[in-house]
Amino acid sequence: MATARTANPTSVMGLNKPANGQLKGQPKPANLQSIPSAAAQQPAGPQKGSSIPQSSGGIKFGDDWKKCLQLPPKDTRMKTSDVTSTKGNEFEDYCLKRELLMGIFEMGWEKPSPVQEESIPIALSGRDILARAKNGTGKSGAYLIPLLERIDLKKDHIQAIVMVPTRELALQMSQISIQLSKHLGGVKVMATTGGTNLRDDIMRLDETVHVIIATPGRILDLVKKGVAKVDKTQMMVMDEADKLLSQDFVILIEEIISFLPKDRQILLYSATFPVSVQKFMAKHLKKPYEINLMEELTLKGITQYYAYVTERQKVHCLNTLFSRLQINQSIIFCNSTQRVELLAKKITQLGYSCFYIHAKMMQEYRNRVFHDFRNGLCRNLVCTGRFGHLGLAINLITSEDRFNLKGIEEQLVTDIKPIPSSIDKSLYVAEFHSVDPDDDGGDGEAKQKELGAA
Structure with missing residues (x-):
């Protein structure tokens, strides 16, 4: 089918x-x-002649930085309650770096979605999270925003790992991370997956890397070879955790965690949480903050x-x-x-x-x-x-x-x-549909109309 x-x-x-x-x-x-x-019209980054700096050095105190943003066209399409049933928070409410806010708004993300409202402040506090939310409701922003906010550019080691089950998702998350962090002034993001040249990854890790987005097998290989040093990594995110903790991956995940420091932060995001996730949570998470935004799966x-x-x-x-x-x-x-x-x-x-x-x-x-x-x-x-x-x-x-x-x-x-x-x-x-042009709901991680055929 x-x-x-x-x-x-x-x-x-x-x-x-x-x-x-x-x-x-x-x-x-x-x-x-x-x-x-x-979303199709969103620019990949600042256009030629843009007044936006590529680092924090170009924005001076007192500047109206929002007027300098290269915003994508406003998304006026109808949005469902999956992304509009919020508490009314703004991204500015989380005391994020101005340069990160610039990246967020230039992605077209106007206001936090429900899972972002619940997740961002808790993740910023350093607490473990177990979040259950549907795919397509802003989960990537829920963990990438606090992850990038906490990167210390003065430190040249791997500070965060994002684990994903597929190559395509790794590439997608790395692209989003790069776009979000483009004004932060030097956050180094690397995607590594099976099926790509291992030597290229080894050479890349000889330079500074702050964030690695990877599939389990490849990152474990790099860790065991001593190339990816994760003994100082403070945050590990598992996107689509139900797949990562299936029989195909769980042994690899357990071994990767054994190389991390004991005081690391672990964030789990998934649409479903089978028994395997519950067992993993009991073993590796410390008093996790649980988020459940799932009335139904679809x-x-x-x-x-x-x-x-x-x-x-x-x-x-x-x-x-x-x-x-x-x-x-x-x-x-x-x-x-x-x-x-x-x-x-x-x-x-x-x-x-x-x-x-x-x-x-x-x-x-x-x-x-x-x-x-x-x-x-x-x-x-x-x-x-x-x-x-x-x-x-x-x-x-x-x-x-x-x-x-x-x-x-x-x-x-x-x-x-x-x-x-x-x-x-x-x-x-x-x-x-009749659409209110002033409705800002949702984070802009827009997906177009779907046609399914089996």
Whole structure:
């Protein structure tokens, strides 16, 4: 079974060879309208001629620093209560460095989301945290903001580690960290994952690194080789902790922690907390502050449907969805690398631009395809295999998949309905809602409209 989702464009790079995963079709039919995303227009950093300094030295006492910011276009799309049900706090309320606030606002993050309100002040105090919140509600900002605030540039050792389960998430978090810290005057962030050149990482660690964002296997390898010295590391974050504490990773995580100082701070963030997380918490966390913002597992604003089809009908069904829905971008998940390439080819033949990635491609090409897609250079991505906005997920299932669907409904405590003959555009197209242009809710970690296809 596969699902398709949309992604938020944010980065650059080009790759045009079909062998590298990018297939370009004919221009999109006129009835497939493109709806601009505010996040898609966010500049990667200060533009040429910007009055914003690249370090804290350019802002003088008494300057109106907010007037110097290069802010992205205001996001006026409708936001759900996942990100708007806040206490009304501002980022300035947390006594953060002015230079960090500059990075936050230039990311388009206007006000703290609920998980950020709960997490930031506690993390700044040095206390361990166990936070349960949905993906796409600002968890990355909840830990990256206090992490960067606490970096001491006078110290040249590794001060924080962010553990993530996948290469793609490591690259995404490192990019966010770099953008948030660009005015801090020298915070050094490094991403390291399996599948990349170990020698490059060793050479990089010969220089100053303050923050490492890594997958467990690679960072453990560097630690055991004595290259990554973490005996003075004061903070370790585990994003998607439920995956990191699964049987695949938990032994590695335990060994990594054995190299950390005893007075380290550990922050766990996840949408679900199985028994493995509870055991880990009891063993390694000291009186953790618990945050639970989970009334249900699925994001509000994401409407799910299913459609019964035969295997032969899936491509025809996708074509019908493309022609009837106003899709900005879609991600389509398949169960095998062979199916990925075949489906991407068929989608291209239907006249739609399409990229694809899978595990058998070189990591360098996968990264470039992924970033090109996020930059909006293509509308559809096929691969093996969210922030408080509207979305749509459609699961195409065969008769053999019906029991899996029931299991998913039970685990998510949700009801996935059959796809109706017509879908209300207000469920996934922001322009069909009346929006208050002065509403600042949410942190701007925007994800566009979603289309799911399984």
